[in-house]
Amino acid sequence: MAVTVSVPTILRTHTGGEKSVDASGSTVAEVIEDLDTRHSGIKGRLVKDGSLHRFINVYVNDEDVRFAGGLDAAVHDGDNVTILPAVAGGCAGS
Amino acid sequence: MLMIRRDLVDAMVAHARRDHPDEACGVLAGPAGADRPERIIEMLNSARSMTFYEFDSGDLIRLHRELESRDEEWVVFYHSHTATEAVPSRRDVDIAGYPEAHYVLISTRDPDTHELRSYRIIDGEVTEEPVEVVESYMFSHTGADDVPDAS
Numbered sequence: 130m131a132v133t134v135s136v137p138t139i140l141r142t143h144t145g146g147e148k149s150v151d152a153s154g155s156t157v158a159e160v161i162e163d164l165d166t167r168h169s170g171i172k173g174r175l176v177k178d179g180s181l182h183r184f185i186n187v188y189v190n191d192e193d194v195r196f197a198g199g200l201d202a203a204v205h206d207g208d209n210v211t212i213l214p215a216v217a218g219g220c221a222g223s
Numbered sequence: 224m225l226m227i228r229r230d231l232v233d234a235m236v237a238h239a240r241r242d243h244p245d246e247a248c249g250v251l252a253g254p255a256g257a258d259r260p261e262r263i264i265e266m267l268n269s270a271r272s273m274t275f276y277e278f279d280s281g282d283l284i285r286l287h288r289e290l291e292s293r294d295e296e297w298v299v300f301y302h303s304h305t306a307t308e309a310v311p312s313r314r315d316v317d318i319a320g321y322p323e324a325h326y327v328l329i330s331t332r333d334p335d336t337h338e339l340r341s342y343r344i345i346d347g348e349v350t351e352e353p354v355e356v357v358e359s360y361m362f363s364h365t366g367a368d369d370v371p372d373a374s
Contacts, residue, residue, distance in 0.1 A: 214320020
């Protein structure tokens with residue numbers, strides 16, 4: 130399954146500055162694995178302890194994958210995968 | 224430096240005051256590449272908390288698409304601290320994922336006066352920047368282009 134992945138500015142150090150890259154896989158996890166083979170280190174920015182990093186949002190065709198199985202969410206040929214860091218924070222220390 | 228129109232400052236402060244004591248959050252958007260905030264989009268704090276804020280992930284992708292379609296980008300992410308100063312917390316810094324944006328913090332702990340400060344947060348490093356409040360960008364050189372505001 131060939132998909133297009135939109136990469137946020139903060140991760141473009143891994144993609145040579147590219148904001149959109151190709152990848153393949155039939156689940157979000159496979160897409161991320163494939164991405165990491167071409168853009169070394171990107172997986173570590175997205176996945177922590179076997180699940181999606183709490184403050185990274187991944188969307189397949191604009192649906193948040195957290196509500197569709199997380200890393201196991203299915204992707205299909207031609208899908209658009211978008212990565213957006215969460216916008217969050219607050220005064221509590223850590 | 225963040226150059227910002229006074230009406231946008233007033234709108235952010237008003238939003239922060241309205242949601243006090245919960246933290247308020249939102250975006251100032253502007254033309255792509257111009258580094259010039261032109262309009263405010265108040266976001267819902269999905270955490271509805273006095274010590275934490277988070278954009279709903281669905282709201283975030285919808286906003287992203289809206290800005291794309293208008294050839295805009297997020298120039299400022301703002302949020303309020305309602306009991307502490309307008310300085311990024313450790314959690315603010317850990318989570319900050321947009322090195323291209325200005326992070327504006329507004330403190331509403333004092334009922335009479337607010338504190339508003341702006342930062343860049345890049346790779347865990349916080350740099351405060353000056354905020355220049357202007358009535359209009361028309362007579363201010365933004366270094367981006369010479370197109371005046373609609374107002």
